[in-house]
Amino acid sequence: MSYPTDLKYTKEHEWIRVDDGAGAVGITDFAQQQLGDVVYVELPDVGATMTQGAVFGTIESVKAVSELFAPVSGEVLEVNASLKDRPELVNSKPHDTWLVKVKLANPGETASLMDAAGYEALIAK
Amino acid sequence: MADSAGTPLKRTPLHFSHVALGARMVPFGGWDMPVEYSGITAEHMAVRTAAGLFDVSHMGEVEIAGKGALEAVQHITSNDASKLQVGQIQYSALTTPEGAFVDDLLVYRFGPSHFLLVINAGGIDKDYAWIAAKANDAVPGIATHNSSSRYALIAIQGPKAQQILQTQTDIDLQAIKYYWFAHGEIAAVRGTVSRTGYTGEDGFEVMVPPAMAAAVWDALMQAGKPHGLIPAGLGARDTLRLEAAMRLYGNDIDDSTTVLEADLGWIVGWNKPEFLGRAALVAQKAKGTTRTLVGFEMIDRAIGRHGHAVFYKGEPAGVVTSGTQTPFLKKAIGMAYVPTSIKTPGTEIEIDIRGRRAKAVIVPMPFYKRPKKS
Numbered sequence: 001m002s003y004p005t006d007l008k009y010t011k012e013h014e015w016i017r018v019d020d021g022a023g024a025v026g027i028t029d030f031a032q033q034q035l036g037d038v039v040y041v042e043l044p045d046v047g048a049t050m051t052q053g054a055v056f057g058t059i060e061s062v063k064a065v066s067e068l069f070a071p072v073s074g075e076v077l078e079v080n081a082s083l084k085d086r087p088e089l090v091n092s093k094p095h096d097t098w099l100v101k102v103k104l105a106n107p108g109e110t111a112s113l114m115d116a117a118g119y120e121a122l123i124a125k
Numbered sequence: 126m127a128d129s130a131g132t133p134l135k136r137t138p139l140h141f142s143h144v145a146l147g148a149r150m151v152p153f154g155g156w157d158m159p160v161e162y163s164g165i166t167a168e169h170m171a172v173r174t175a176a177g178l179f180d181v182s183h184m185g186e187v188e189i190a191g192k193g194a195l196e197a198v199q200h201i202t203s204n205d206a207s208k209l210q211v212g213q214i215q216y217s218a219l220t221t222p223e224g225a226f227v228d229d230l231l232v233y234r235f236g237p238s239h240f241l242l243v244i245n246a247g248g249i250d251k252d253y254a255w256i257a258a259k260a261n262d263a264v265p266g267i268a269t270h271n272s273s274s275r276y277a278l279i280a281i282q283g284p285k286a287q288q289i290l291q292t293q294t295d296i297d298l299q300a301i302k303y304y305w306f307a308h309g310e311i312a313a314v315r316g317t318v319s320r321t322g323y324t325g326e327d328g329f330e331v332m333v334p335p336a337m338a339a340a341v342w343d344a345l346m347q348a349g350k351p352h353g354l355i356p357a358g359l360g361a362r363d364t365l366r367l368e369a370a371m372r373l374y375g376n377d378i379d380d381s382t383t384v385l386e387a388d389l390g391w392i393v394g395w396n397k398p399e400f401l402g403r404a405a406l407v408a409q410k411a412k413g414t415t416r417t418l419v420g421f422e423m424i425d426r427a428i429g430r431h432g433h434a435v436f437y438k439g440e441p442a443g444v445v446t447s448g449t450q451t452p453f454l455k456k457a458i459g460m461a462y463v464p465t466s467i468k469t470p471g472t473e474i475e476i477d478i479r480g481r482r483a484k485a486v487i488v489p490m491p492f493y494k495r496p497k498k499s
Contacts, residue, residue, distance in 0.1 A: 036161060036164060036165055036360065037164050037165050037166040037452075039428070039450035040426065040427070040428055040450060040457075042427075058479065060428055060450070061165075062165045062166065062360060062364055062449055062450060062452065063160070063165060063360050063363075063449075065428075065430065065479075084426075
């Protein structure tokens with residue numbers, strides 16, 4: 001699979017789509033494949049602060065629990081409410097299913113993230 | 126592949142079938158095993174609604190035979206094997222003198238003085254050493270044999286299992302009752318079919334020589350396809366057995382938990398004059414256990430998992446041994462050891478999930494019971 005070029009990626013397999021100072025954050029196709037069927041996503045409340053590289057939530061599949069790492073720092077603007085009843089969206093449409101939207105505290109932080117080519121190289125290892 | 130200690134993983138005779146089917150392989154009890162093929166949820170649902178095919182060849186087999194075989198089995202296991210007729214199977218425990226589990230197992234009575242014990246994959250060598258020594262204590266010179274490499278084991282489970290398997294064998298499957306077995310040919314291979322399983326669903330386990338396992342597997346895959354049979358891995362096996370409240374050795378039971386604490390008093394032959402652990406279990410039964418394995422269902426949206434601490438009225442009250450979100454019941458359920466004084470269904474407990482206390486309620490087990498055939 002080729003990874004969308006309009007996203008930036010972390011080495012912990014999150015993605016962020018930045019648009020006008022805000023970013024939508026999700027997990028990659030590779031991550032959802034590794035996890036298997038997602039059954040529960042625990043996310044911060046709107047207004048909470050995320051710190052780049054720090055845990056901001058957890059995602060659970062039938063078999064495993066995995067932590068979510070913030071690709072950028074900032075304030076949580078929105079949490080994807082549809083995941084409460086349909087967590088499987090993370091499996092079926094990983095790159096279209098955002099978990100949280102965040103107001104970037106420091107837009108320069110995205111420079112440390114990978115582009116699609118860099119991420120594909122990482123997971124090919 | 127190797128496990129974390131660097132020991133090469135063992136492969137079942139069906140290894141290349143799994144690889145060809147695109148299974149995700151993981152280390153389990155020293156074996157390289159398929160955890161899932163199409164996904165745990167799909168595989169779990171197939172077993173509840175149609176059928177699933179499992180490779181369980183990693184399980185161990187030990188045989189005890191000859192004069193005194195019954196006495197030896199009676200000494201080392203908790204259940205009363207004298208109640209078994211030839212062709213019958215019972216669930217039992219290999220007990221320590223303390224009444225705890227060396228392992229849990231199935232005891233097959235192959236002949237009046239010939240028993241086959243099916244044991245867990247993770248402890249075959251340890252179990253066999255124990256069985257050989259303790260059987261010899263009871264009946265000096267008794268023949269015991271670790272036959273694990275002589276058997277491949279394939280489980281076909283689900284409401285369509287009988288219909289599918291019947292197309293591949295002349296054995297009258299309808300005549301095999303729950304926890305009975307018969308010998309015969311399956312896909313033209315000589316073997317043994319038992320009406321047993323670890324899913325809470327109707328189904329069979331088929332024992333065949335390892336060299337013929339792939340032929341039998343392929344025949345069952347082919348025959349099952351029109352009925353919705355799919356291959357199922359250890360992931361679905363775990364969620365299925367948990368819905369059925371079947372204990373998992375190493376999680377729910379081990380050599381520190383007694384048969385009574387595990388709420389498995391029904392596998393103790395209380396009328397047997399002697400077996401390893403009898404005195405301890407009789408004493409514990411008289412006095413009452415201090416802790417008991419119970420089922421719970423989450424009230425809050427969260428999943429209690431193995432190792433999570435349990436609290437009751439704010440005080441530490443035990444530990445979760447198994448837990449997951451189950452695909453069929455669509456609930457987060459699990460098992461935990463709690464003080465016997467609070468084991469009553471309806472009791473609210475809390476489970477510490479990564480620092481957050483989530484509410485759960487004790488419920489009766491099993492969580493899932495298959496619908497009775499009309």
